[in-house]
Amino acid sequence: MHQLATRIQESFSDGFVGATEWRGDVAVTVTRDKLHDVAKFLRHEPGMDFDYIVHVSSVDWPDDEERFEVVWEFYSIRKRHRIRLKTRVPESDCVVDSLTDLWKGADFMEREVYDMMGIRFRNHPDLRRILMPDDFTEGYPLRKDFPLRGKGWRDTFEFLDEIPR
């Protein structure tokens, strides 16, 4: 296991779920309740120093019990290392802690995840839709059960069998 992952495991033995290293990318999965503590550890602990947030993303796994996976990617400009932090969220209680207090850049990125996947962020200062319009009520577009051609008024289009002459 990579030494960064080992340090997280040592410090958070009860919140640590697993770690992988593939193609040089280190990914650590933690439980949802420990997420903010782990993030704080990554941000401030000497030797970690992850001062740069790269992206916040989310993946939908509809067949799993905990359906959504939220993904953060951090980089340390001083130490020049990278880590991916992941946590799982069930559909019934779609909330994770916001990390905007540690990285200000997480603000827009978390809003995008909320907009596209419907995952709510606790303590986010301004959690609104960002890319879709505010009055968009058709759901969350990047979920796997959202059809590619869209929902709502598009569904009412009639398909013509042949071109009328």
Add this chain to the structure above:
Amino acid sequence: MAFEDQRTTIYKVNPEHPESETLPTLRTEELLLNLGPQHPSTHGVLKVILELEGERLVKSTPVMGYLHRGVEKLAEDGTYHQFIPHTDRLDYVCAMYNNFAYCRAVEKLLDLKVPERGEYLRTIVAEVQRIIGHQFWLGAQALDIGAMTVFFYCFRDREILLDWFDELCGARLTTSWYRIGGVERDLTPGLIDKLKQFIDYFPPKILEYQVFLEKNRIWLGRTKGVAVISAEDAVNFGLSGPTLRGSGVDYDLRKYEPYSAYPKCEFSVPVGKNGDTYDRYWIRVMELYESVKIIRQCLEQMQDGPVMADVPSVTLPPKERVFTNLESMIQQFKLFSQGFQAPPGEIYCGTEAHKGELGFYIVSTGGGKPYRLKIRAPSFIHMGAFDHMSRGYMISDACTIFGSYDIVMGECDR
């Protein structure tokens, strides 16, 4: 008199000058102003709601998504190859670099090596694209601020390179020249000659742009000390590219995580000091010189060889073989109908585009299509810092500030 509510400030009568009591009480109110979505200097369709006190910005709220096309959703429905033309439409002024970033990400997923000549060609074209991007930015930014001449000079030289692209791949803006595992075709001797002529012609022209602007009192007044962001804040907001380097942070993925032919070239990364719009301008101009340097070194070092990796399960066979050889034709058909089979896993790969770090996060569950593809668009993340950077400046600076990020809404909204 004036009714009081939360937004109303009443200037109290100064006790030292009681005569002012006879004057009517002044009432000021914050004004909400919509800038955009249809505005010539919003670089696309961006709306910003500005809260004003007089002419000063108190708070600004960007409203985005007018150009949202669901590119990430579309990616899940097509093969890896089919997504390459979609990346052109992200940042439509710099299509080559988007292709490059995407192809690099897929190559990381597949663990694919590109042949050496392929890497050199990729670097050359990427740097040509960087020059085009910075010229476009410089022209547009100067035009926003009111210096119209620079725009014409920048576009005059940009046109030469766009014609060069036209000859290279048949398109000026939406190019799709990069392929997973290499590039679509080699440079012809004529193209190499034209590029050599251009890199001899170009450096004096950069000086021309500089002379227009760096002694121009209006340009200096409107860029120096405008939209200052400290290094710590810039890092905390996740800014990248010239916007971050303007604040004095030496973060460039070409140096930090060298890729392609960059480690074989000597170039420096200009870094600013003050974190204002002028420093960001200066960095972009210096990068023009550096790009010329990189192109020159690549042209000198480049050796003959293949430009595409020869991994039949992934890369397309050469066209001559497709028309003459049955197996190659079957391979081509399979790659286009089903796509190649990617291993299950997930990767993130960032590339230093001219705006900042353009990254792709790909989750694969095996098979020919990405399960999830997330684009880290620098323009989008830079807009997150807009409110912080604009507070206290004038309305007229708003355009300068988001202009200085070099935003393109196609990339911002995806």
